[in-house]
Amino acid sequence: MNTWKDRLPPLGTLGPFLALLAACAFFASQSSRFLTGENFSLILQQVMVVGVIAIGQTLIILTAGIDLSCGMVMALGGIVMTKFCTELGLPVPLAIVCGLTATTLFGLVNGLLVTRIKLPPFIVTLGTLNIAFAITQLYSSSQTVTEVPDSMTLLGNTFNLGGTAVSYGVVLMLMLYFAAWFGLRETASGRHVYAVGNSPEATRLTGIATHRVLLGVYVLAGLFYGIASLLSVARTGVGDPNAGQTENLDAITAVVLGGTSLFGGRGIVLGSLVGAMIVGVFRNGLTLMGVSSIYQVLVTGVLVILAVAADQLSRKGGR
């Protein structure tokens, strides 16, 4: 009964990966500079912030929710950790913990509003998107925080792997993806995330505390945004109050391109990494081809619609 066919991932989960391969093949044929270790290392560094935000976003979308505030919360985390360190003089580890706490608290607020007051996640996070943005601007006086100590940007450093410089941040991102994948696939809590997204009522009737699952997901997502803040600070070397503006929607794009259903309950977190890579590869490849950045945005938009359409059609076919 456990035939080889059962073990193969369904086509829906392979689709994003095939799309990534096709995009890579296309850009490799267009630019000789594309298919180099150096270029891929660059792409990975460019996607690591979005990639980590997308883990949190995946958790939320799996429960049939959405988080519009992710990028802004990430920016707030970056400002908190850099300012706490440079202005309040907190030691670096403590400042980082404060940044992570700030983003996790935002996750908690989102989660409480969704579970206790039963507001739709779209509206809740639209609100917290603006609140987080405003707090970030007010607290930073819209000024970039500079003179960040080196010890806070360690994750931006690289090490040499077979002649290619690999960033520690990318390694951390990959480890987080592995952890999320393991948690979602191999633990009861992970399966409950899928179950809640699948059918909240059926899940509640089996005795699972669905609001606790949801709350946990939002809190955990907040923590992932905080880690993304640290990666963003490490990559840019500053606390940027205007960070997160492209990452905000790019994270949702990555999740959707990665094959996770916006209707909840279906998807694989590793797909979001592939989705983030697709966005990164398109940006990078089109830049190498000398195509204007506006076209990159256009292509991303088309890709998102195609991905959601594929999800919708496959769901209809499956019924």
Place this chain on the structure above:
Amino acid sequence: MSQTQTHIVMQAKGLVKRYGQVVALDGVDFELRAGEILAVIGDNGAGKSSLIKALSGATIPDEGEILLDGKPIHFKSPIDARRAGIETVYQDLAVAPAMTIAENLFLGRELRRPGFLGTVLRMLDKKKMLTESVARMNDLKVGIRSMTQAVETLSGGQRQCVAVSRAAAFAQHVVIMDEPTAALGVKESNMVLELIRRVRDRGLPVILISHNMPHVFEIADRVHIARLGKRAAVVDPKKISMSDAVAVMTGAKSVAELPAEALA
């Protein structure tokens, strides 16, 4: 089966439930015997679903007492009822569609791996859940080949069989089925009815709530007729006509007009 000596598994005495001015349960009594399928029928508003909600922990009655195996119980939630060994199957196919049959059977009661993997990493024992799923489904003769297929690939009847099997697998005392065939076609319904019978034959008493008289008369051992928040009668479906049962249910006939052997 012997009607006099049978052990009473679940009993309710004088249950009252009021919703503001509305009296949903007006001192209803209830008795479930070991190894039987007891159907509960009644018109809308007869107190049928309030009774079931009280028995399954979904509502707390204002007055009266519920006994399980002779001991008084006070459920505050369906989870309390489940802990006491009472499982409920709902009409609207309460399963997670994109998850596999095995996952659905163990949803909320997952088995973890022994040792470090289970306690520290909290890893699921998927293999054991799979083999137990196969064993339990085989035990109930549910003809579904692969436990690793998603529930959404099943027909409505098969999905309901998954829900019924889950309840039967975990219930220690009672399985409550709330309109289990309401959403199903004829063939699918028969499949589920057949399964309910097998659950009973394995020794679990079943409370079946249904609007569907032919289904009730096909599989019930006794029929509890609810009317105006009370128990109008308990009848033997083999000794009463369907029209008489409906007449009692609607109040067109009083219990006194029934032949004595019809009562059970």
